[in-house]
Amino acid sequence: MPLLPDIAEKLQHNLHCIQQRLEQALRQAGRSGQPVLLVAVTKYVPEEVAAELVRLGCRHLGESRPQQLWRKAEALPGEVVWHQVGHLQRNKVRRTLRYARWIHSGDRWPLLQTLQQEAQAAGVRPKVLLQVNISGEEAKGGFRPEELPQIVPRLEELPDLEICGLMGMSGLGASPEEKSRQFGLLRGLRNQLQPLCPPGVELRELSMGMSDDFPLAVAQGATIVRIGSALYEGLDLERS
Numbered sequence: 001m002p003l004l005p006d007i008a009e010k011l012q013h014n015l016h017c018i019q020q021r022l023e024q025a026l027r028q029a030g031r032s033g034q035p036v037l038l039v040a041v042t043k044y045v046p047e048e049v050a051a052e053l054v055r056l057g058c059r060h061l062g063e064s065r066p067q068q069l070w071r072k073a074e075a076l077p078g079e080v081v082w083h084q085v086g087h088l089q090r091n092k093v094r095r096t097l098r099y100a101r102w103i104h105s106g107d108r109w110p111l112l113q114t115l116q117q118e119a120q121a122a123g124v125r126p127k128v129l130l131q132v133n134i135s136g137e138e139a140k141g142g143f144r145p146e147e148l149p150q151i152v153p154r155l156e157e158l159p160d161l162e163i164c165g166l167m168g169m170s171g172l173g174a175s176p177e178e179k180s181r182q183f184g185l186l187r188g189l190r191n192q193l194q195p196l197c198p199p200g201v202e203l204r205e206l207s208m209g210m211s212d213d214f215p216l217a218v219a220q221g222a223t224i225v226r227i228g229s230a231l232y233e234g235l236d237l238e239r240s
């Protein structure tokens with residue numbers, strides 16, 4: 001079903017605003033011209049809207065539920081680079097690796113081992129981020145910061161994964177100061193962990209920042225932001 005023109009227009013407008021706010025945050029952080037990858041999270045919208053985002057130039061799309069990622073990946077054209085950003089169950093790894101080039105939610109050792117086995121079997125080398133619980137909330141997944149110095153040297157057991165950075169989410173309802181502190185914690189951890197990494201593992205990427213807090217994350221060094229709801233503000237999705 002084609003999108004109504006007002007929905008496509010609104011989407012373009014929202015995307016443009018987000019790109020401007022990204023550029024402004026980079027300027028203010030003294031990072032002008034540095035690349036930040038915008039991952040458009042499509043979990044709230046049907047595939048027609050996701051397809052429109054692709055037409056508008058968003059090649060990197062993210063989903064938090066694996067089943068949604070599979071479904072949209074099968075429906076959408078091949079040029080999309082898919083990111084699994086939410087919790088991934090081990091029994092969904094094989095199918096997810098058929099579509100997702102990036103896994104942001106490498107949040108526990110057994111999952112990393114399953115990813116390794118399935119990537120090797122499929123002959124692929126996905127990009128994987130280590131998710132860290134930077135807010136300390138019980139409900140959030142991720143490695144605890146203090147366990148990572150023991151985990152990182154073991155990454156040499158995972159040759160078929162390209163472990164390339166860290167991912168974190170700020171606390172629900174945290175103040176801007178607290179969020180900035182949490183994002184700063186992720187950047188500090190990256191710097192602290194890099195010397196402990198086996199040869200060939202480079203923690204370049206910091207995937208942090210969502211609709212409500214991406215400028216704060218960019219100020220703390222984010223290289224990837226994952227944005228959903230801000231893209232869809234004012235969209236009347238019931239009619240799409």
Ligand SMILES: *Cc1c(COP(=O)(O)O)cnc(C)c1O
Pocket residue numbers: 041043064085086210211212226227228229230
């Ligand atoms: C939903 C989701 C996002 C996007 O969140 P918004 O606040 O809608 O921008 C980013 N990352 C993860 C892991 C998510 O589940």
